[in-house]
Amino acid sequence: MTPTSITSSTAPVVLDVADVRVARAGRDLLAGVSMRVRVAEHWALIGPNGAGKTTLLTLCGALGHPTSGTVDVLGRRLGRVDLSELRRRIGHVDPQHRMLRDNTVLQVVLTGLTGSSDPVARWSPTPAEEARARSLTASVGLGARSTARWSVLSQGERGRALIARALLASPALLLLDEPATGLDVAAREHLLDTLDEVRASHPDVASVTVTHHLEDLPASTSHAVLLRDGRVFAQGPADDVLTSELVSAAFDHPLVIERVAGRWSARTRWAGPAASM
Structure with a gap:
C-alpha cells in the first residue's frame, strides 16, 4: 500500500x-x-x-x-x-515522571516553572505565579487536592497534575x-x-x-x-x-476502526469461523 x-x-x-x-x-x-x-x-x-x-x-x-x-x-x-x-x-506530560521527594500537588505543578523534578532550593514563586499554579490545578479538577502528597495520589490524579505542570509555563x-x-x-x-x-x-x-x-x-x-x-x-x-484500511496495514493485522461521538475504537475484523481457529 x-x-x-x-x-x-x-x-x-x-x-x-x-x-x-x-x-x-x-x-x-x-x-x-x-x-x-x-x-x-x-x-x-x-x-x-x-x-x-x-x-x-x-x-x-x-x-x-x-x-x-x-x-x-x-x-x-x-x-x-x-x-x-x-x-x-515546551510542556511535557510523562506518566513516568520521577521526583526525589514526596511533594504536594501544588509543589509539583510549580516545578513547571523551574523545569526541575523537585522544588528548587531557595526559589519561590511570585504571588502571580502561585495564583496561576492554583488556577491550573483547579482547572484539572485537583483544587481540593493541592496539598495532597504525590504518594497518595491515584495514577489518574498524577496525570492531571502533570498536565497542569506542563501548562504553567504557557508553552506553545x-x-x-x-x-x-x-x-x-x-x-x-x-x-x-x-x-x-x-x-x-x-x-x-x-x-x-x-x-x-x-x-x-x-x-x-x-x-x-x-x-x-x-x-x-x-x-x-x-x-x-x-481508517480501518490504513491502520490495519500499519499494524499488519485486520482491524475495524470506528469513531463514535468523537472517540475511536479498534477491534479485530471478523472473518468467519476460521478467525477463531
Whole structure:
C-alpha cells in the first residue's frame, strides 16, 4: 500500500520535522520522516512497538538531534539554538515522571516553572505565579487536592497534575507520552475529558500525543501520523488517517476502526469461523 499524506492548513507552524533520519548502532530508528504541526493542531503518533514513536517525540521535545534532516521547533532549528531555553517553551506530560521527594500537588505543578523534578532550593514563586499554579490545578479538577502528597495520589490524579505542570509555563507546544498508561477506564475517561477541556481553553497551544491505543485519544485529536518500521506510513487529518484500511496495514493485522461521538475504537475484523481457529 502506498503511504498517504494530506496537507494541513495555513496556520503558523509550531513544529517542522523535515526528512529526518535517526541512526543508532548502525540501525535506522527513523528514516525519511517529515511532519508539520501548526498552531491549534493536536496530533497523535500511532504505530506498533518499535515503529519510532518515542524517538520522534524526543526530537519534537528538543531532547535529541537527528542524524540527518532538520527539526524546527517554535521557529528555532535544533543544532543552532540553546536547547535549555527552547525546552522551557515546551510542556511535557510523562506518566513516568520521577521526583526525589514526596511533594504536594501544588509543589509539583510549580516545578513547571523551574523545569526541575523537585522544588528548587531557595526559589519561590511570585504571588502571580502561585495564583496561576492554583488556577491550573483547579482547572484539572485537583483544587481540593493541592496539598495532597504525590504518594497518595491515584495514577489518574498524577496525570492531571502533570498536565497542569506542563501548562504553567504557557508553552506553545505540549507533548504527551502515553498519558493514559496504567489508568482504569474511569480514570482514563476523566483524563481525556481534561485534555479536551485544556485544548479548548488554550486554543493557541499545539500538541503531539504518543499512544499505542486509539481508545486513548481525546476527541479533540485533529491529526495523526501512522508510523511503521521507522517511516511515515500515513499522515494528515485524523479522520483520513485513522481508517480501518490504513491502520490495519500499519499494524499488519485486520482491524475495524470506528469513531463514535468523537472517540475511536479498534477491534479485530471478523472473518468467519476460521478467525477463531
